[in-house]
Amino acid sequence: MSDQNRYELxxxxxxMLKGGVIxxxxxxxxxxxxxxxxxxxxxxxxxxxxxxxSAGGVxxxxxxxxxxxxxxxxxIPVMAKCRIGHFAEAQILQAIEIDYIDESEVLSPADDVxxxxxxxxxxxxxxxxxxxxxxxxxIEEGASMIRTKGEPGTGDIVQAVRHMRLMNQExxxxxxLREDELFNRAKELLVSYELVRYVHDHKKLPVxxxxxxxxxxxxxxALMMQLGAEGVFVGSGIFKSGNxxxxxxxxxxxxxxxxxxxxxxxxxxxxxEAMVGINEQEIALLMAERGK
Amino acid sequence: xxxxxxxxxxxxxGVLAVQGAFIEHEHILESLGADVFxxxxxxxxxxxxxxxxxxxxxxxxxxxxxxxxxxxxPLKNRIQEGLPVLATCAxxxxxxxxxxxxxxxxxxxxxxxVRRNAYGRQLGSxxxxxxxxxxxxxxxxxxxxxxxxxxxxxxxxxxRTATTNKHSNKNPNATTDESNxxxxxxxxxxxxxxxxxxxxxxxxxxxTSIHQxxxxxxx
Numbered sequence: 377m378s379d380q381n382r383y384e385l386x387x388x389x390x391x392m393l394k395g396g397v398i399x400x401x402x403x404x405x406x407x408x409x410x411x412x413x414x415x416x417x418x419x420x421x422x423x424x425x426x427x428x429x430s431a432g433g434v435x436x437x438x439x440x441x442x443x444x445x446x447x448x449x450x451x452i453p454v455m456a457k458c459r460i461g462h463f464a465e466a467q468i469l470q471a472i473e474i475d476y477i478d479e480s481e482v483l484s485p486a487d488d489v490x491x492x493x494x495x496x497x498x499x500x501x502x503x504x505x506x507x508x509x510x511x512x513x514x515i516e517e518g519a520s521m522i523r524t525k526g527e528p529g530t531g532d533i534v535q536a537v538r539h540m541r542l543m544n545q546e547x548x549x550x551x552x553l554r555e556d557e558l559f560n561r562a563k564e565l566l567v568s569y570e571l572v573r574y575v576h577d578h579k580k581l582p583v584x585x586x587x588x589x590x591x592x593x594x595x596x597x598a599l600m601m602q603l604g605a606e607g608v609f610v611g612s613g614i615f616k617s618g619n620x621x622x623x624x625x626x627x628x629x630x631x632x633x634x635x636x637x638x639x640x641x642x643x644x645x646x647x648x649e650a651m652v653g654i655n656e657q658e659i660a661l662l663m664a665e666r667g668k
Numbered sequence: 669x670x671x672x673x674x675x676x677x678x679x680x681x682g683v684l685a686v687q688g689a690f691i692e693h694e695h696i697l698e699s700l701g702a703d704v705f706x707x708x709x710x711x712x713x714x715x716x717x718x719x720x721x722x723x724x725x726x727x728x729x730x731x732x733x734x735x736x737x738x739x740x741x742p743l744k745n746r747i748q749e750g751l752p753v754l755a756t757c758a759x760x761x762x763x764x765x766x767x768x769x770x771x772x773x774x775x776x777x778x779x780x781x782v783r784r785n786a787y788g789r790q791l792g793s794x795x796x797x798x799x800x801x802x803x804x805x806x807x808x809x810x811x812x813x814x815x816x817x818x819x820x821x822x823x824x825x826x827x828r829t830a831t832t833n834k835h836s837n838k839n840p841n842a843t844t845d846e847s848n849x850x851x852x853x854x855x856x857x858x859x860x861x862x863x864x865x866x867x868x869x870x871x872x873x874x875x876t877s878i879h880q881x882x883x884x885x886x887x
Binding site: 384392396452453631639 | 790811
């Protein structure tokens with residue numbers, strides 16, 4: 377199979393996830409709860425971002441045995457994270473036939489200059505981005521799906537909103553440029569002319585774009601969808617809350633009917649305690665600043 | 669020459685839009701001249717509908733949302749009453765009477781047994797081109813796709829395809845024909861009365877022939 381075919385198939389899988397919610401899970405039991413609640417995929421990891429944040433120290437790829445346990449527990453796609461630039465971790469995840477690799481700033485970066493050459497892999501990659509330049513650089517490296525970075529493990533939506541708005545503004549700006557101005561824009565963004573040209577012509581990224589980082593409530597999910605996200609990752613927000621199954625199902629429905637405020641009002645009732653959360657100003661470690 | 673239908677016959681096609689790749693179907697149907705609307709909740713069914721599209725996505729998610737949003741019974745009734753349906757991938761799983769290895773089913777209006785993730789995980793996904801009865805050669809994109817293990821007597825098999833991917837699971841029940849070294853082909857497209865079900869994704873390629881066929885059957 378040609379590499380181009382493989383890349384298309386990997387972008388296609390992200391298309392199938394659209395309108396869905398991808399949930400962080402740490403055990404097969406949580407994975408089953410997530411699947412039953414309507415998760416379109418699960419992200420298998422040893423510790424959810426909120427716990428990584430409070431534990432501190434170096435955070436790495438999860439134990440493959442733990443990931444396999446989750447693969448066996450559910451029928452939906454299973455994703456897992458590797459450290460930025462850690463292509464050996466990515467090779468391991470490919471070897472256990474993971475459905476999507478998240479080269480993630482949530483883990484401690486393994487390389488402070490180079491990201492993984494994702495074109496070398498057959499399995500697909502999703503990467504975080506806080507602006508259009510980062511998104512296109514990851515796509516250039518072979519990512520077949522993008523998500524906002526947000527600020528993981530905080531339950532604070534402000535950064536995801538900032539990243540999504542910024543990306544949309546930059547896409548709108550490129551769309552309005554004259555054709556002869558695109559070459560310089562490519563130079564400024566440190567990406568190829570072809571990618572900038574695609575954004576100019578289609579007014580969107582060439583891959584699916586999800587929201588991630590700080591989504592904790594059905595209203596957060598609806599906000600991100602109305603800002604143009606094609607689906608939502610929920611990390612700590614579900615299993616750090618009072619009633620994970622109910623909250624998860626409510627967020628799933630809110631993503632489907634994200635403009636129906638009446639329905640979302642009903643979905644938001646009696647969800648129990650939301651994750652406690654930390655405000656942007658109280659954070660000691662800005663994960664979104666990892667990997668540019 | 670235009671592929672569009674004449675104006676006076678504008679078909680009303682509802683696309684299930686609770687999760688998955690529904691926009692891709694909408695773009696193709698619109699390009700063929702149909703009036704397309706999204707079905708996200710019960711009130712979306714309060715209008716005339718000539719045909720229904722069940723898109724790809726995750727069947728577990730779609731099945732749950734159909735029930736949570738009160739769409740399940742009304743749509744099932746319409747399908748049983750003869751509403752034409754085009755179902756792709758997850759949609760085909762929603763239609764199947766039996767899902768291999770699972771007890772749960774969804775609409776269960778199509779006499780067939782479908783196996784989910786039949787080619788394995790994403791590494792088993794593949795692209796090929798193959799004949800579909802009544803239509804001809806079409807591009808076929810399989811994403812963590814199901815196939816039909818068996819179909820009822822009245823079900824017409826429209827296409828059989830062998831995987832082109834070395835990573836794909838091979839059918840454990842299949843016997844390889846050693847004499848001419850051909851791989852076993854799986855049933856990937858079927859038609860039963862008002863229902864067309866495909867395990868691949870015609871909405872992911874530029875080829876519109878399957879959607880054209882669907883619209884022609886309705887009109």
